[in-house]
Amino acid sequence: LSDAIRHPSEEFAKIGVKVDGEYRQLNSNILQIENELYAPIRPKRVSKSGEKPSDALRRGGVEYIEVRSLDVNPFSAVGLNEEQVRFLDLFLTWAALSDSDPMDNCELECWRDNWNKVIVSGREKGLMLQIGCQGERLSLQDWAHRVFVELRQIAQQMDMTAGGSAYQDVCNQLETWIDNPELTISGQLLELTKELGGLGKVGCTLGM
Numbered sequence: 001l002s003d004a005i006r007h008p009s010e011e012f013a014k015i016g017v018k019v020d021g022e023y024r025q026l027n028s029n030i031l032q033i034e035n036e037l038y039a040p041i042r043p044k045r046v047s048k049s050g051e052k053p054s055d056a057l058r059r060g061g062v063e064y065i066e067v068r069s070l071d072v073n074p075f076s077a078v079g080l081n082e083e084q085v086r087f088l089d090l091f092l093t094w095a096a097l098s099d100s101d102p103m104d105n106c107e108l109e110c111w112r113d114n115w116n117k118v119i120v121s122g123r124e125k126g127l128m129l130q131i132g133c134q135g136e137r138l139s140l141q142d143w144a145h146r147v148f149v150e151l152r153q154i155a156q157q158m159d160m161t162a163g164g165s166a167y168q169d170v171c172n173q174l175e176t177w178i179d180n181p182e183l184t185i186s187g188q189l190l191e192l193t194k195e196l197g198g199l200g201k202v203g204c205t206l207g208m
Helices: 010-015 053-060 082-097 105-121 140-162 166-178 185-196 199-206
Strands: 041-044 064-067 128-131 136-139
Touching: 041 053, 064 082, 082 140, 082 166, 105 128, 128 140, 136 140, 140 166, 185 199
Parallel strands: none
Antiparallel strands: 041 064, 128 136
């Protein structure tokens, strides 16, 4: 992160910084400021006045994480509902507990390709993804079901601690979405858009 705000980018240098007396960008470095690092999850620490985010992390370590890969839920007045919060509890706990070997460049490109496929075609049944660089392939649906086996184990422990079955209920609800994409929030939004004839009308309806 520190290197990225100090090292110039050939691509950005071609744009120019100040042209005909007008600034096109702050500088031509890979990152102009540290906050431009758009990662799905970012490690964070509250910075002191005038302190860079990377210096704050170096000083005190990770204080919290910022999850940036979520879309706003249009069906909730606050953009997020209780079930989603519980799922985040489960998913982030699972991610923290799962084994994770160091990732080389080949595997990084593989995961990026999977990410793009899911973004563009995630509602497509039978969408195939690649597991690492060894050539093993698995459908998105089968992979998601595998993950939910482990999520359920965590949900059981969380429910034992908190009492009730709220976390297991979330697993029961969301796992049905894997094979029925029309049940997902994006699926509901798509159907409502078709029904009302456009996103503008959806926005007006949900905003009432």
